[in-house]
Amino acid sequence: MSAVEELFGLTGRVAVVTGASSGIGVGFARALAQAGANLVLAARRVDRLEALAVELAEAGAEVLPMACDVTDAKQVEALKDACLERFGRVDILVNNAGITEVVPAENESDEAFLRVLNVNLNGTFYCAQRFGRAMLEAGQGSIINIASIFGMVGSGSIPQASYVASKGAVVNMTRELAAQWARRGVRVNAIAPGFFLSEMTENMFSDERSMSWLRKKTPAGRPGEVEELYGAAIFLASDASSYVTGQTIAVDGGWTAI
Ligand SMILES: NC(=O)c1ccc[n+]([C@@H]2O[C@H](COP(=O)([O-])OP(=O)(O)OC[C@H]3O[C@@H](n4cnc5c(N)ncnc54)[C@H](OP(=O)(O)O)[C@@H]3O)[C@@H](O)[C@H]2O)c1
Numbered sequence: 001m002s003a004v005e006e007l008f009g010l011t012g013r014v015a016v017v018t019g020a021s022s023g024i025g026v027g028f029a030r031a032l033a034q035a036g037a038n039l040v041l042a043a044r045r046v047d048r049l050e051a052l053a054v055e056l057a058e059a060g061a062e063v064l065p066m067a068c069d070v071t072d073a074k075q076v077e078a079l080k081d082a083c084l085e086r087f088g089r090v091d092i093l094v095n096n097a098g099i100t101e102v103v104p105a106e107n108e109s110d111e112a113f114l115r116v117l118n119v120n121l122n123g124t125f126y127c128a129q130r131f132g133r134a135m136l137e138a139g140q141g142s143i144i145n146i147a148s149i150f151g152m153v154g155s156g157s158i159p160q161a162s163y164v165a166s167k168g169a170v171v172n173m174t175r176e177l178a179a180q181w182a183r184r185g186v187r188v189n190a191i192a193p194g195f196f197l198s199e200m201t202e203n204m205f206s207d208e209r210s211m212s213w214l215r216k217k218t219p220a221g222r223p224g225e226v227e228e229l230y231g232a233a234i235f236l237a238s239d240a241s242s243y244v245t246g247q248t249i250a251v252d253g254g255w256t257a258i
Helices: 003-008 023-034 046-058 073-087 110-138 161-184 208-217 226-237
Strands: 014-018 038-043 063-067 092-095 141-146 186-193 248-251
Touching: 014 023, 014 073, 014 110, 023 038, 023 046, 023 092, 023 226, 038 046, 038 073, 046 063, 063 073, 073 110, 092 110, 092 226, 110 141, 110 161, 110 186, 141 161, 141 226, 161 186, 186 226, 226 248
Parallel strands: 014 038, 014 092, 038 063, 092 141, 141 186, 186 248
Antiparallel strands: none
């Protein structure tokens, strides 16, 4: 194995991916497995996690699929316990579970606002804290929060105040956790994706007017392919980013560059 392969390799590491039952979470799980990691897959739809587990196991990974609602701190604690029981360690956490509510701010209900914050912000904190404690005890670990371009800039045309608020909070919480844990071996970074096909975005992707707006607004002139997130994820998960913490890497075809 070359020095560069070793730098980016994840052989023997254990990675937890939340929201691994659909969309880009499936992509993160595949990328981490391809780099050599064993996986804990979490979401509420466990049948989908089990199907992905079969696929990844066939490719050589050891995989634990487990139902977990990230808004329930007790379930997150149980997920962490199951991970440590099965693998004895946790090296990587991808905090990917997320939802949105597209509605003009003046019409957004209190319930919807709290629901989005509860998954995207509280859930991300519960997971970072519970798995972070285990990482701090071990003196090493990498947490990757999945933020959004709408954690860095506003949205407006796709009105989603709770989502934008939650992702902005995730970007700044990433900095704070990184600062608190940097001397104890735990790095915390974020990825801010632009537009990728998933259950969250499928209505937009199937609407030609929306897609032509998207192509016009994105410097790269197109949405992203899920595989285009693999590089940032493997970089942040691996020793290749050993001196990188508190950062948010936009993978957005230039959306936040203009
Ligand atoms: N696709 C994009 O263009 C894009 C852009 C920027 C950021 N993102 C972010 O990427 C992440 C994944 O989104 P996606 O686009 O792949 O959408 P998606 O296909 O709708 O996937 C969302 C995932 O989150 C899980 N989830 C939702 N609520 C949960 C809960 N309470 N507990 C545990 N898991 C929960 C869902 O699983 P269950 O329903 O089975 O629980 C599902 O696996 C989100 O954080 C999203 O904000 C996506």
